[in-house]
Amino acid sequence: xxxxxxxxxxxxxxxxxxxxxxxxxxxxxxxxxxxxxxxxxxxxxxxxxxxxxxxxxxxxxxxxxxxxxxxxxxxxxxxxxxxxxxxxxxxxxxxxxxxxxxxxxxxxxxxxxxxxxxxxxxxxxxxxx
Numbered sequence: 603x604x605x606x607x608x609x610x611x612x613x614x615x616x617x618x619x620x621x622x623x624x625x626x627x628x629x630x631x632x633x634x635x636x637x638x639x640x641x642x643x644x645x646x647x648x649x650x651x652x653x654x655x656x657x658x659x660x661x662x663x664x665x666x667x668x669x670x671x672x673x674x675x676x677x678x679x680x681x682x683x684x685x686x687x688x689x690x691x692x693x694x695x696x697x698x699x700x701x702x703x704x705x706x707x708x709x710x711x712x713x714x715x716x717x718x719x720x721x722x723x724x725x726x727x728x729x730x731x
Contacts, residue, residue: 635652635653635654635655635706636654636655636657636704637649637654637655637656637657638656638657638658638671639656639657639658639669639670639671639683639684639685640671640683642654642656642685642709642714643671643682643683643685643714646709646711646714647711649709649711650709650710650711650712651708651709651710652708652709653706653707653708653709654706654707654708654709654716655704655705655706655721656669656685656704656705656706656707656709656716657702657703657704657725658670658671658684658685658702658703658705659671659672659673659675659676659700659701659702659703660687660695660698660699660700660701660702660703660705661676661699661700662695662696662699663676663679663681666686666687667686667687667695667699668681668684668685668686668687669684669685669686669687669703669705669716670683670684671683671684673702676700685709685714685715685716686713686714686715686716687705687707687715687716687719688707688715688716688717688718688719695722698722698724701724701725702724702725703722703723703724703725704721704722704723704725705719705721705722706719706720706721706722707719707720707721
């Protein structure tokens with residue numbers, strides 16, 4: 603049986619440490635870019651052309667996916683309190699219909715929409731920091 607040398611153990615520890623640092627850095631970036639739909643509506647210029655993770659209630663209205671601040675706004679289709687999600691999304695959004703989600707994409711203040719959205723996750727209680 604071959605015993606690991608100190609050099610090999612050092613490489614293994616460095617690998618695991620760097621992997622954990624990268625995961626922590628991604629988590630911090632995610633938390634920094636996370637915004638409420640309300641912030642996108644109230645101060646759109648601040649987030650214009652920036653990549654953000656918006657949190658909201660996803661519902662299709664007239665075949666268009668919208669991210670609402672609250673479920674109740676989607677029930678009454680109060681679109682002023684929502685952000686449109688660009689249809690070029692590469693993931694099947696319909697499976698997230700009527701659910702709270704995080705959506706990552708570039709915010710466009712002119713169209714009040716998330717464009718080039720390429721990341722979505724269903725929001726669960728345990729995900730709240």
